[in-house]
Amino acid sequence: MAVNDAERDAMSRALALAAHGPRGLNPQVGAVILSPTGETLSEGWHHGAGTPHAEVDALSKLAPGEAAGATAVVTLEPCNHTGRTGPCSQALIDAGVARVIYALDDPGVASSGGSDRMRAAGLDVVAGLESDAAHTLIADWLSVQRLGRPHVTVKWAQSLDGRAAASDGTSQWITGPVARADVHARRAQADAIVVGTGTVLADDPALTARDGDALLAHQPIPVVIGSRATPADAAVHRHPLAPIFYDTHDLNAVLADLRERGVQRVFVEGGPTLASAFLAAGLADAVLAYIAPVLLGGGRLALADIGVGTIADARRLTVDEWIPLGEDLLAVARVTSESEGS
Template sequence: MASVSVDQAMGRAIELAARGLGTTSPNPVVGCVLLDPAGEVVGEGFHAYAGGPHAEIVALAQAGERARGGTAVVTLEPCDHRGRTGPCTESLIRAGVARVVIGVRDPNPIATGGVRTLTEAGVEVEIGVRADEAEAGNLAWLTAVRRGLPYVTWKYAATIDGRAAAADGTSMWITSEAARIDVHALRGTVDAVVVGVGTVLADDPRLTARNLRDGTLAIRQPLRVVVDSFGRTPPDAQVRDGAARTWVATAAEVGAGEDGRVDLTALLRELYRRGMRSVLLEGGPTLAGAFLRADLVDRVVGYVAPKLLGGGPAALGDAGIRTISEVVDLEFVDITQVGPDLRVIALPRKREG
């Protein structure tokens, strides 16, 4: 096999890390590529599930003695603590790795310290190779750990004129089957799916991740969360069907805001405490508006259908914006056609001051 550059190896490690999306929480996604002293790839690995072997351990097992004197290229700083698995730093040092190249430092105060331990053991350490890409691949986890709240993606489906339903309330189906399949794949990458009780009462959704062609459920299901301030979720609602875990979050349990409804920041704080690092907000316009009003949306994923309704509820309700100067500016990061629809991914721009 031909030798590869450290830059190329990091690109491959980032690809490997993505295979763990949706299955590693509360741990990060991590990829690792091991190069021998000649620059040949001798081991690859990624963290597949919480409690399982870390990416470095998988790659070291593949490489065996060929790792000695080589380079470990890893997307995130190797852990330096003993949890359900031992410190990756110890394994790298014991294997005789001479150099470790890191994409991003670990912000988790429990696991950090890997760079110091490796350096003290005489291992050469380089930080920041393809850092932006490594950061983007682990954005939800990194953001969550840095602030102690899950990363929130608001997903919506609408016509090209911004309508989430017709004037009579019907909304099935605004977008195509291809878009709905894509949404189920998106559900499979997050830890929790959040809706309001209004959506449950109107549509009675299952909120599971499944194959729409045959109805089979994905192996791993996100937690289903119903924001239900006053406990109106019916006992026979499909979200209670046992196909996945469900939490009906009431104001009495979570805490109430000034309006007497569920305090959304408190809700996210509790989800983080339960190990949730990424949340998909699929609620209707009212809940979406409340999340935006509280500045709790990190990413927007919109599925826009080439259709016009001219009436009916908008995809977004009151977000507390009263004048054009208060508008939430977004930055497009991806626009892709999915079947006949467009999937638009955008990030809110940070406000000045």
Template structure:
């Protein structure tokens, strides 16, 4: 949940009225630096700029991944003594907790900065409160400028922090009539090579790929990020298998290509809780119709990516299993977020429709 603070809300509104063009320029630079931070990573993407009283930039930084110095600390290291009296522009509210690294709010205060301007308030209750710590140290703080632009950099991370669980994207490839496999079980390949390459591109931005034992046994997938020739590319997401049936020792998911986590049971919420404890922020669900239906029934799908091939089968595996919906009035409605053509196929990006208050 976001930190409820009426005082902060008022300060953010006031800040928006009194922001100078200089403030916005340096904050936009901090947000641009945040885009250099890697994905996937359990931490947010953050950029920081330190500006001396004469207007010169004396330090910049961005977060390079879990366990490395945060953006503010990297900027402070670059600035050295010039940080004293400077204004720090940060894309996300400086953190207020000690993890692998110390709290950035304290580091800024100890460095003697005179003012801090940040964009997005930190939605993570564990790390929030940096602005208050800085104010208590006598530092002028302006928060909430360009918050929407900064939040867009950390769209998935922000939503995961608010939910207290991994953000879940369900990906499925199907024919135009909603079949994921033919009547005889064949499913390779329903969609085109460009669509499969697009899947690997999106997979690479996730922390974990999740399937059920049914899919693991039926399809024997690798669940890695690969190039067009099948070679593994870069850092591999965690592979997660949900269910109780054992996989044979020869299964692709037991290979050394990537780490695999076996989660017993069939309860989506419990699986996501375990992934959250493992630091997973974004789970990519590639399970079959039954597992997808379980997540949908429990309202645990945040985004749906459907690749539709211009193909008809008329029979075969359905796109999704029984959702427990008996009448049209109870249908699960979706908002269409994006439509794109990928080779001969179409990619639909959808989200569960917002419920009326």
């Protein structure tokens, strides 16, 4: 891959620009236009759905003909389709750009192919520069493209004997303060936090991400699934973001709607009925199991029926980490597909 220092610096700059863009329906993308001698002519990034893509944003800052013979350095393959905006690959061709360097191939069926179009038009196209950094930047968006829905993490806290609550239904607190702080930090990494109406009625959770009593900078959208009404004075109504309520048991429909809203990472907090429903439907990608060294007995299990009738049908997990949290232990695991387990 023949690239020079100016082009490498431009890609680093493009990645930094991309991070200014919002997470959502579209990927975060940055672009830098270099003159034939390596000076920066313009910069751009994608400002959100319906706005010009990064390449067009950068080109719009140049006078007609100023991009002739230039090099465009972009964090994602220029698109090849017409949606709310036109194809960026054609915009670069029309602007007279001679060379395009990008980090990652576009995974979209409709939007990919920009590199082929540009090569066919005679442009020099180089792919793969800083691909790892670009992948890290938009990993969540790429996951959504691969799955066709948001990435789903199912979390629960349990006693050593697998219970989520005592016989009278009380569950605060099974785990200690270090584990609870870890949960809040992970909530802040999600776009939406999902519970069932049963949890809202039993625990009245705020569904915020906090450091002690202080709200963290990023808050997940609170989502409540179920047909029972949420009381008007429930804590979820005081969340900084307006809660979303779904009067349905169709989890695929819920995830499809959340995707349309730009949600990429979903954090399912409970309770056992909802967690089990996501696992049974094959809609869980990761599991966070917080295990406390206490015994509760009784029948209030952390999970209900997930469709496992025999040991051969067990849902296999790949544990990536075992993390001690005070006296508690966190299992960070991926749900293993049948193809991976076979």
